[in-house]
Every structure is written in structure tokens, then in C-alpha cells.
Amino acid sequence: MLLKEVIYLMQKDFVLEWRQKYAFNGMLLYVGSTVFICYLSFSLRFGSLEVPVWNALYWIILLFTAVNAIAKGFAQESRGRLLYYYSVVSPQGVILAKMIYNAALMLVLSLLCFTFYAVVIGNPVQDVGMFLVTIVLGAIGFASSLTMISGIAAKAANTGTLMAVLSFPVMVPMLLMLMKMSKNAIDGLDPSVSLDEALVLLAINMIVVTVSYILFPYLWRS
Amino acid sequence: MRLSWWKWLTILLLLYTVVVGMLSEVPRLAILNETIRNLYFHVPMWFGMIVILLVSVVYSIKYLRNPLSRNDIIAYEAAKVGILFGVLGIITGMEWARFTWGEFWSNDPKQNASAIGLLIYFAYLILRGSFQDHQQRARIGAVYNIFAFAALIPLLFILPRLTDSLHPGNGGNPGFNAYDLDSRLRAVFYPAVLGWTLLGVWVVHLRTRLEVLKQRFYENA
Numbered sequence: 420m421l422l423k424e425v426i427y428l429m430q431k432d433f434v435l436e437w438r439q440k441y442a443f444n445g446m447l448l449y450v451g452s453t454v455f456i457c458y459l460s461f462s463l464r465f466g467s468l469e470v471p472v473w474n475a476l477y478w479i480i481l482l483f484t485a486v487n488a489i490a491k492g493f494a495q496e497s498r499g500r501l502l503y504y505y506s507v508v509s510p511q512g513v514i515l516a517k518m519i520y521n522a523a524l525m526l527v528l529s530l531l532c533f534t535f536y537a538v539v540i541g542n543p544v545q546d547v548g549m550f551l552v553t554i555v556l557g558a559i560g561f562a563s564s565l566t567m568i569s570g571i572a573a574k575a576a577n578t579g580t581l582m583a584v585l586s587f588p589v590m591v592p593m594l595l596m597l598m599k600m601s602k603n604a605i606d607g608l609d610p611s612v613s614l615d616e617a618l619v620l621l622a623i624n625m626i627v628v629t630v631s632y633i634l635f636p637y638l639w640r641s
Numbered sequence: 642m643r644l645s646w647w648k649w650l651t652i653l654l655l656l657y658t659v660v661v662g663m664l665s666e667v668p669r670l671a672i673l674n675e676t677i678r679n680l681y682f683h684v685p686m687w688f689g690m691i692v693i694l695l696v697s698v699v700y701s702i703k704y705l706r707n708p709l710s711r712n713d714i715i716a717y718e719a720a721k722v723g724i725l726f727g728v729l730g731i732i733t734g735m736e737w738a739r740f741t742w743g744e745f746w747s748n749d750p751k752q753n754a755s756a757i758g759l760l761i762y763f764a765y766l767i768l769r770g771s772f773q774d775h776q777q778r779a780r781i782g783a784v785y786n787i788f789a790f791a792a793l794i795p796l797l798f799i800l801p802r803l804t805d806s807l808h809p810g811n812g813g814n815p816g817f818n819a820y821d822l823d824s825r826l827r828a829v830f831y832p833a834v835l836g837w838t839l840l841g842v843w844v845v846h847l848r849t850r851l852e853v854l855k856q857r858f859y860e861n862a
Contacts, residue, residue, distance in 0.1 A: 564792070567788060568788075571768070571781055571784060571785050571788075574772075574777065574781055575768065575771040575772060575781070576771055576772075577771055581767065581768060581771060584764045584767055584768075585764045585768060585785065587760070588757045588758075588760040588761040588764060588789075588792075589761060589788075589789060589792040591757050591796065592792070592795045592796045619795065622795070623792075623795050626791050626792075626794070626795070627788075627791070627792065630787065630788055630791040631788070634705075634784045634787055634788060637705045637780060637783070637784055638780075638781065638784050640780075
């Protein structure tokens with residue numbers, strides 16, 4: 420029953436995204452121009468970035484992209500449509516569908532960001548497989564914690580500021596783990612070195628998803 | 642003035658902490674020297690903060706189960722007192738770090754974690770401020786409070802253990818437990834933790850009574 424709802428709601432989100440391609444294209448342009456601005460402002464024509472800077476910059480670009488991309492998740496739904504959902508589906512279905520959909524969106528965005536970033540700024544990554552695993556974990560983590568926060572922020576008046584203020588501190592533990600993992604991947608260390616970080620990330624994700632699953636019905640009701 | 646027994650206990654414990662904490666013998670340790678007495682003031686702040694934020698979360702959960710405005714008031718006031726304890730903890734820690742580590746801020750994982758923890762709770766205050774409607778403010782505030790507390794747990798208890806810290810007891814620094822948290826320190830430290838925490842509970846108690854009275858006054862006015 421719940422599974423059916425989740426699949427149905429996800430389909431709806433994908434169809435909506437497909438019909439309103441300008442929003443998705445906007446996100447792509449956002450990623451592209453941010454990477455290009457970074458390229459210009461570090462004046463990289465004369466040399467490449469050092470590895471820690473490259474790493475930090477990549478995740479910061481992704482963080483801002485994620486906040487912007489996911490913020491519109493609940494804000495774009497009109498009041499009437501929300502009321503309609505309220506009468507036909509369960510809140511758990513809504514939050515799970517949104518999370519999975521946002522994770523997919525973030526995965527696409529972060530892969531594209533990585534490609535563009537690697538082409539323009541250079542690619543020091545030695546263990547690409549591990550780096551991709553990190554990106555997948557990051558996309559799931561960003562999506563799970565930001566979905567709930569976007570739900571909270573959408574209820575308030577100044578959604579934009581609130582989204583950033585509420586999400587940044589909550590994201591920090593995740594971001595630190597991700598940066599450490601991707602640093603290991605860039606240096607080409609053995610994957611077993613990153614096992615600790617990966618487990619902590621999974622644990623954080625599980626906490627966040629569980630808490631969102633339990634809390635979302637209360638948020639939904641108002 | 643009649644005070645209940647735990648308030649007398651608070652007063653006694655804090656008097657004991659300040660007087661005995663300042664005057665008693667402490668172990669002589671290199672670098673730490675007399676600053677070891679900060680153990681009675683800095684460390685209890687964090688214990689107090691965690692306990693009081695826990696109270697805040699418990700009352701947020703209570704509010705979601707049973708939306709009484711009293712539950713919301715307690716959750717909100719406890720979060721504010723938790724922030725106060727956190728700020729005091731950071732200030733006492735920075736002052737101490739200036740004399741032992743040489744800098745107010747040394748990019749220590751525990752320092753960073755506590756600063757981020759404070760940011761989370763400042764965001765909670767901002768979130769509450771941005772709603773006009775009382776019930777909506779209370780419900781969404783409660784949701785964020787619980788969510789933020791869940792996010793705070795890995796920050797405070799897992800991450801600092803994965804990285805080396807300058808704090809005593811981490812990364813090869815002499816820990817208080819290793820050989821020097823002897824009975825003299827313990828005799829003041831445990832009462833100090835209890836005393837400061839009870840003081841926080843007392844403040845929350847008073848603020849809650851004040852807010853409840855205010856609400857009643859405005860309803861009747």
C-alpha cells in the first residue's frame with residue numbers, strides 16, 4: 420500500500436519535472452555557472468588547484484546546489500494540490516517519495532557537476548570508483564536531510580534564508596565525513612580506509628530518514 | 642521565603658562548588674596548573690546543556706502528542722537556557738584555551754562541534770520567530786527541535802571521537818581520568834555538575850511560570 424503510494428508519487432514528481440524542464444535546466448545552468456565562476460576567480464589558467472581546495476570547493480558547490488534544488492521541492496507545490504494530497508495519500512508516502520526523488524535529482528546534478536568540474540578545473544581523482552560511491556552516498560545524504568528541512572522552511576514566510584540557516588548546521592557532520600571520504604578517493608587510498616566514514620554516513624542517514632519518517636505527519640497536518 | 646528542597650540543594654551545591662573549588666588543593670600538572678579548576682565550571686556547562694536540551698526535546702515530543710501550550714513554553718524556555726549554557730561553556734572554554742593552548746580558537750573538533758550545535762539552536766530561534774500563528778509556531782518549532790537534536794547526537798558524540806582533539810583525554814593529551822582525576826577533583830566535580838544542572842532547571846522553571854502567567858494575563862486582559 421505504502422510502496423504503491425511512494426511509486427505513484429515519484430512517478431508524478433518525475434512527470435512534473437519533465438513537463439517543467441525549465442526548472443531542471445535552471446539547476447544545470449546554476450551548477451555550470453558556479454563551476455565557471457570558481458574557475459575564473461581562482462584564475463586557473465596559470466595552474467591547478469591544490470587537492471584539499473579542489474575537494475572542499477566541489478562539496479561546497481554541491482551543498483549550495485542541493486539547498487537550491489531541494490528547497491523548491493515543497494515550495495513549488497500549490498496550496499490546492501497539497502490539500503488534494505492530504506485527502507488521498509499518507510504523509511509517510513509523501514516524504515519517502517520526495518526523498519527518493521530528491522536523491523535521484525541530486526545524483527544527476529552531482530554527477531554532472533563532477534563531469535563539468537573535472538573538465539574545466541581538472542581532475543586529480545585517482546580512485547574514480549570510490550569517488551563515485553562517495554557521490555552516491557552524498558546525494559542520498561543531502562536529499563534525506565534537506566527534504567525534511569525544505570518541508571519545514573516551506574511553511575514559513577522567508578523560505579530562502581530559513582532554508583540555508585536551518586540546513587547548514589545540520590549538514591555539517593555529513594559534509595565533513597563526505598569530504599574525508601572523497602579526499603581518500605582522490606589520494607587513491609585503499610577503500611578499507613574509508614569504511615569508518617562510510618558507516619558513520621550510513622548511520623547519520625538512517626537517523627535522519629527515521630526521524631523524518633516519524634515527524635513528517637505532524638508537519639503535514641498544519 | 643519558602644523554597645523547595647531541590648532549590649536549597651542547588652544553592653548549597655553551587656556555594657560548595659565556588660568556595661571549595663577555588664580554595665581546595667588540586668593536582669599540580671604541567672601546562673594546566675591552576676586552570677584545572679575550570680573543570681568545575683567549564684565541563685558542567687556541557688553536562689547542563691545536554692540535560693536541558695534533552696528536557697527541551699522531551700517537551701517538544703510531549704507537545705506533538707498532546708498540544709498544550711505549557712509543553713511548548715517549557716520546550717522553548719529550555720532551549721534558550723540550553724543556549725545560554727552553551728555560550729557560557731564556549732566562553733569559559735575559550736578563556737581556558739587562551740592560557741593552555743595559546744589561542745582562543747584552535748580549530749579543535751570539539752570547539753567546532755559546539756559552535757555548530759549553537760548555530761542549530763540559533764536557527765531554531767529564528768524559525769520560531771518567523772511564524773505569526775501560535776499553534777503553527779509551536780508545532781513546527783517542535784518538529785525542528787526534535788530533528789535538530791537527532792542531528793546533534795552524531796555531532797557531539799561520534800565525530801569528536803573519530804578525530805584527535807586537543808582536549809584533555811584525547812589524542813595523547815593527559816586525560817583527567819588517566820591518573821589525575823583523583824578523589825579531590827571528583828569531590829568537587831560531581832557536585833558541580835549536579836549544581837549547575839539544577840540551576841538550569843531552576844531557571845527553566847521560573848521562566849516557564851512567568852510565561853504561563855503572562856499568557857493568562859493577556860487572555861484575561
